[in-house]
Amino acid sequence: MSKSNVIKIGLCGFGTVGQGVWKHLQRTKGEMEARLGVRLELARVAVRDPRRKRAVRLPASKLTTDAMAVACDPAIGIVCELMGGTDLARQVTLAALREGKVVVSANKALISAHGAEIFATARKHGGHFFFEASVAGGIPIIKALREGLVANRFPCIYGILNGTCNYILTQMEELDAPYDCVLAEAKQLGYAEADEALDVQGWDAAHKAAVLAWLAHGRWVDPKHMIVEGIDRITPADFKNAATLGYGIKLLAIIVRDFATDELSVRVHPTLLPEGNVIANVNGVYNAISVTGDVVGTTLYIGRGAGQDATASAVISDIADAAALLRHGKNLHLTSEVAPLPAGGVKLAPLERIRGCYYLRLTVRDQPGVLARIASVMARHHVSIASVIQNASETDGTASLVLTTHESNERAMQTTLRDVSRLASVVDRPLLLRIGEFSE
């Protein structure tokens, strides 16, 4: 098959992304065939329920319920795993790689959990695994990192990797609306899943950060070992406070490596970004990634991070790479598969080495001496206060207190947070946000 001029494609999963890939591939197939010098044939599609009505229609003859049969079909050269999930998706991926096929995937949860196993299996059996669609949707960031910027080491990569959260935060800020209302609306519009937890709690962005960190630093970081915080405790008041201080609020994934100590930190959390920062002005479902390389300086990539069309664009670009590869025999090794940088001695940075300034919002009893008690806890942990915003008291005798700090570190802030929470005058769980100052 690998020497033939016809390359057969199998899809596992025919939801939003699968239908988008089919739809756009039908349209662009002729042009792509002329440019790549091969014929592309959509051979088989595995679905859970063949009778389900779908916006994009398929000939019944193409359908099967057996994803493993698609993965193992010897006529199929490219298997697109677009099912999601990490169980059957993992089996299908590994089976196809063991057959030496090319697997194209948009599944960041799968890669984050099983990336090491997937790439080892591909290497062992001469299979190939392409995953441009797994991070930042239509933005070709995987290709940029491993090919376009191959001359670089990456001291800092950060950005907006979850369009759902960015949509919610943008709406909250623009409409001065509470989180719950905006989330409900986002669900109605299809911008948020029925179960929003993976998005709003930061795990989806953490999976993507794990993929980028591996590409840039050759090491898989389990999201369990990252600082991962979501957006569900942010209020409209936080946007007002941030604006007063000259910041917007974005959910950022941040991957920082200190090449002197070889310490790496990967984290996902809502971040106050200076209003002038380009990424602070990327709104709605858009994603944005800032990549600082030691040779090229900072480059920035912005585009739709999710949705049928943007994701299909990325999947099809992987299919094109896969087709170019198969045209020449599957044992080829393309630049697009350049091995990641060897991890070498890279280790996770301890919490005290993750430094930055902080925003701390507290609900306190509106009575004398409260600020003094909080300030003394902070002083005990060597956290220095930079500014204080005290908002008018509520009718229930509480007040909102917002403190920002001078540079401190995660260890000091986490113990500060614990001790401040225990004060009798602090009546609600404090909210800690990071302030992101990035050199451009």
Next chain:
Amino acid sequence: MSKSNVIKIGLCGFGTVGQGVWKHLQRTKGEMEARLGVRLELARVAVRDPRRKRAVRLPASKLTTDAMAVACDPAIGIVCELMGGTDLARQVTLAALREGKVVVSANKALISAHGAEIFATARKHGGHFFFEASVAGGIPIIKALREGLVANRFPCIYGILNGTCNYILTQMEELDAPYDCVLAEAKQLGYAEADEALDVQGWDAAHKAAVLAWLAHGRWVDPKHMIVEGIDRITPADFKNAATLGYGIKLLAIIVRDFATDELSVRVHPTLLPEGNVIANVNGVYNAISVTGDVVGTTLYIGRGAGQDATASAVISDIADAAALLRHGKNLHLTSEVAPLPAGGVKLAPLERIRGCYYLRLTVRDQPGVLARIASVMARHHVSIASVIQNASETDGTASLVLTTHESNERAMQTTLRDVSRLASVVDRPLLLRIGEFSE
């Protein structure tokens, strides 16, 4: 050689870019070799004057004055043409391609003038031509267009492609300084060449636009057939007027294709961009490119557009692609060489089909009836006035008049401009700027 594990690299030209490539390749070579599975060897460097002092030192044994000898050396697999110019550079490029080598180039002037010949020669002789560094410096925009976004057609590509002009415009706006002063300072800082004409008159950006237009639409457009206007007639007053109207001013390259009529327009000119547009806020030597694809929507790329390090980063990424290719035998055809979209029936849009709104600045005699005469010329060409800013008269009895128009077209505006210039009450050559309204 192609089957061997050692790939020899020859550099033609050892100026700013060549020295950057050498310097960074020396440092990253070990890592790249481990990742690509080949050994890279810097074999020979052709320079005009071997005795010239250079910041980056070379062993004398590597030096030659004979660029053609490097191009034709059978031991060398990758020839980096980093001389600039279009005569010897063309000879060297064609000679190396005829030997089936990979040529890596940063030379947009060469590609714009001789691209068709270069790519035909590469095809005929099994050579390869890589040119990531030719457009937008360190931003991997070539790779994004031809590989990452391969599923797309491109109705609109626009952006800042000349860092020198963007630096000058940024300084003029921020310091309220006239063009000549800022240019002189830019030369001192090395941000502008001793002969600045190619940059400030828009030709460098036009060369780059020609490369992007070919990649996106499969057709070479000669800059002579583009609208190309420079920045040298812009004054600090234009920035103030633009700000009053809610715009910034950027030198943009704009490539628009109407897929219904198959009309293509490629142009370079100073453009008023709405203040909220991300590209309006890209300052200094940075480049920025907005790419709208029919599948992916709009993606945006920002980074350093020139300079030793950013350009070296792009050249080295081409060397990595070239090494991956040569590792497998030079007759391979990578995705990174996907043929451009067939031009098919694409034709250049006539001037009347290039539509938009305009900003017209006139110096007029400060006397009654002047505006009426200008307005009547405009009405004759069906150009409708949207707003008028009349600035306080000068001591010499002249006044500055700024008109913006509703949507019109290039043909109507160019005849308007000619007729307005002939009015006795218009005392200086008018300045016409385009207003850029791009959907995001």
